[in-house]
Amino acid sequence: MQSSKKTKGNLPLDTVDGQRQGLKWDCVNYSCAYDALFTMLLNIWCESPMTWNKTFRGFGPFMDCLIEGFQRAYRGTGSLENTRDRVRVQLNSSNATLFPQGRLGASVGDLALAMLDATNAPSPWLLCNICNTRLPIQSTVRHVFDVGSNTPVSTTEWLMKCHQNRTPAVCTGCLSPVSNQWHCDAPPKIIAMNISDQPVRISPVVKIMGKARSSSLYFRGIVYYGDFHFTSQFVSRENKMFFHNGIKDGSTHLSDKSCLNKYSTAELSICNGCKASLVVYAKV
Numbered sequence: 001m002q003s004s005k006k007t008k009g010n011l012p013l014d015t016v017d018g019q020r021q022g023l024k025w026d027c028v029n030y031s032c033a034y035d036a037l038f039t040m041l042l043n044i045w046c047e048s049p050m051t052w053n054k055t056f057r058g059f060g061p062f063m064d065c066l067i068e069g070f071q072r073a074y075r076g077t078g079s080l081e082n083t084r085d086r087v088r089v090q091l092n093s094s095n096a097t098l099f100p101q102g103r104l105g106a107s108v109g110d111l112a113l114a115m116l117d118a119t120n121a122p123s124p125w126l127l128c129n130i131c132n133t134r135l136p137i138q139s140t141v142r143h144v145f146d147v148g149s150n151t152p153v154s155t156t157e158w159l160m161k162c163h164q165n166r167t168p169a170v171c172t173g174c175l176s177p178v179s180n181q182w183h184c185d186a187p188p189k190i191i192a193m194n195i196s197d198q199p200v201r202i203s204p205v206v207k208i209m210g211k212a213r214s215s216s217l218y219f220r221g222i223v224y225y226g227d228f229h230f231t232s233q234f235v236s237r238e239n240k241m242f243f244h245n246g247i248k249d250g251s252t253h254l255s256d257k258s259c260l261n262k263y264s265t266a267e268l269s270i271c272n273g274c275k276a277s278l279v280v281y282a283k284v
Ligand SMILES: [Zn+2]
Pocket: 128, 129, 130, 131, 132, 133, 171, 172, 173, 174, 175, 176
């Protein structure tokens, strides 16, 4: 049953029946990859819309379109499904192979890349601890990471590897060897890791180095894949887990154990027989 709040198109942060909003699956133009990721992003966004509007600014036209739709839904002037379909039209015109219409699937990893890999990504640098010289690196700080062939033990370890220089560097100021740890002026506030069934331990917190100290990003959800269908679980700011399956009824439900710290890594990696495909970390 829909509550009276929901029929107005509001996005209740907490409802009496332990639900958050989510997207309903489209059986004509298969939409589960979009439903799973957008439901997670929606529920992160609706906890602090002003903050996330600012964060997502500059991520590109697809994210702009999604956030505008979230705002319309929040005001009760548009539906979440309509928003998803608008974003899909844009994605489809940019790449009809990756983002097809009809009864064809899309990869949630490709979708995360299109939505989250910001066009305004900062450039990293190494820091000399002796003379404080910054050594620029010809790379960018990404928001989406693909697991490589050498699967790391945990998401923490994986992210650490992604933010380290592979070759040793020497300071151009004092000629001392410098740490291979990347620094950046504005560490990402949200990242996605494309696990694709790899046996990776899902860490509760990952860290990214900023100017001088590391910034923590917290586990906020997982997209699962099984039987040609994506579902998702996300974690609220209050550390409650919600499950979403757009094919069932579109809404989200408090997970059985309701609290993230009651789940083991093995339990997180598989949900209703489906395997973890994409993990999202964000600021709380
Ligand atoms: Zn130096």
